[in-house]
Amino acid sequence: MTYQSMTDVAHNVLTKKKKGIEFNKLWGEVSDTLGFDTTMQQRKIAQFYTELMLDTRFASLADNKWDLRSRHLYNEIHVEVEEIDDEDFEDEFADGDEDEDTKRDFTEDDY
Numbered sequence: 001m002t003y004q005s006m007t008d009v010a011h012n013v014l015t016k017k018k019k020g021i022e023f024n025k026l027w028g029e030v031s032d033t034l035g036f037d038t039t040m041q042q043r044k045i046a047q048f049y050t051e052l053m054l055d056t057r058f059a060s061l062a063d064n065k066w067d068l069r070s071r072h073l074y075n076e077i078h079v080e081v082e083e084i085d086d087e088d089f090e091d092e093f094a095d096g097d098e099d100e101d102t103k104r105d106f107t108e109d110d111y
Contacts, residue, residue, distance in 0.1 A: 004034070
């Protein structure tokens with residue numbers, strides 16, 4: 001049996017699907033193909049996501065879908081930094097109303 005990386009399996013899955021699929025479905029198929037049990041799935045999911053992001057064969061699409069980059073035009077998957085609206089990334093506490101769970105009183109022991 002030959003070793004296949006998680007991204008190689010993902011590439012094979014997407015090639016057979018002929019279109020992009022949601023991340024969770026892709027991860028399910030990859031982890032099933034590789035025979036991961038529930039514990040291994042939980043341990044490897046972040047690594048898989050990171051590897052997808054770094055592998056130039058894949059493109060992240062809207063609605064948390066992934067597809068092969070070769071199926072999409074540059075304009076479909078590339079976002080210019082200048083086009084990103086600062087309002088999309090406002091601090092959730094900008095209005096000064098902190099969530100009670102995030103408030104913390106600091107003491108000298110904290111330093």
